[in-house]
Amino acid sequence: MKPFSPFAIDVPDSLIQRAKRGDRRAFEHIYRCFERPIYTLGLRLCGQPSEAQDVLQDCMIKVMTRISEFKGQSPFWGWLRQIAVNEALMRLRRSAKGFLEEDVYEAELTDAGCLLPPEAAEAASLIEALRALPAATRAVMWLYHAEGFTHEEIAAQTGKSISFSKSQLSRGTRKLRQLLALEPEQGQHT
Amino acid sequence: MTTRIELGQALRQLPLEAPASSLWPALQTHLPDKPVRTIWPLALAASAALLALLLFTDRTRPPLTADLAQQVSAVDMTRLMDRSAQLENSFYALQDDDQSSATVIAANLGIEDRLQAIDSQLAAQPASDDAQRLWQQRIELLDQGVALNRTNAAYRAEGNDFDLALASLN
DSSP: OOOOSTTOOOOOHHHHHHHHTTOHHHHHHHHHHHHHHHHHHHHHHHOSHHHHHHHHHHHHHHHHHHGGGOOSSSOHHHHHHHHHHHHHHHHHHHSTTSSOOOOOOOOOOOTGGGEEOTTTTOHHHHHHHHHTSOHHHHHHHIIIIISOOOHHHHHHHHTSOHHHHHHHHHHHHHHHHHHTTOOOOTTOOO | OOOOEEHHHHHHTSOOOOOSSOSHHHHGGGSOOOOOOOHHHHHHHHHHHHHHHHHTSOSSSOOOHHHHHHHHHHHHHHHHHHHHHHHHHHHHHHOOTTTSOHHHHHHHHHHHHHHHHHHHHHHHOTTSTTHHHHHHHHHHHHHHHHHHHHHHHHHHHTTOOHHHHHHHHO
């Protein structure tokens, strides 16, 4: 099954070899392919366009200076995405809005609690609701849902526990439903 | 009953965001300073070897049948090389990376890779029987590259998206 991450773009090996030789146009091609996925990740995790731009810039500089470290054992996009995630999480950790919250138990959601009516899934309202979430919660939700990371992977990357990741996901989903003015989930834990 | 959408699917369907302006102009100053193109040296090496062969042909000797055939072939080859050089100039002159999409840049890089493969073969055996065929291939490839970049420029000049036009052909 093809990964659903927006980073999942196949880059020909010949292009990577050219980039390793310092070919400007090969790097430009890589930049153009990944500009939007990196910027979007930065924006969703850090919240501000200026921060997303910094993530994009720092990530690309790392890609350009460290491409010789890419050994081709996994897809190139996965290697590049990990650099982007690390950059975004590092910024988030350094900022006041980082992962400061303690692990707080939050009951897991039922399947019905994760379903949205079509009008709530409309892009503008969903983006607005996402922006209103606490940064750490939004980051966990995005990494889990949009990038397909597991709770174990999110815990390892954020330096928090697996239960923290699960709790943030449940809390974020409930908060998102509130922000989208949806009815409470049946049998919701309060 | 209204069909509901799973939250993860709704998040994945959100459109990708883009920075207000491209960061590439600033980013490229961070590139390591390394030599890049290997096409020119290889092509020049191949051309030089062939030219040397032509120059060292003894022109004072009365032409024999085999020599005559060789000279005719050499003239053909010179024409091919001239045409190739002319197209190569156009191919690079027409490329505008700042205005081209990733698809067009990738296509140009693909053409350069194939040119490099041909040049490597020419450098290895500049005066072989295959040389004429390889130069012909080089010309056809460059012809495609010139056509690609001309069409891309024409679409851009009219404010149209060449990628969309390409996608509609698929």
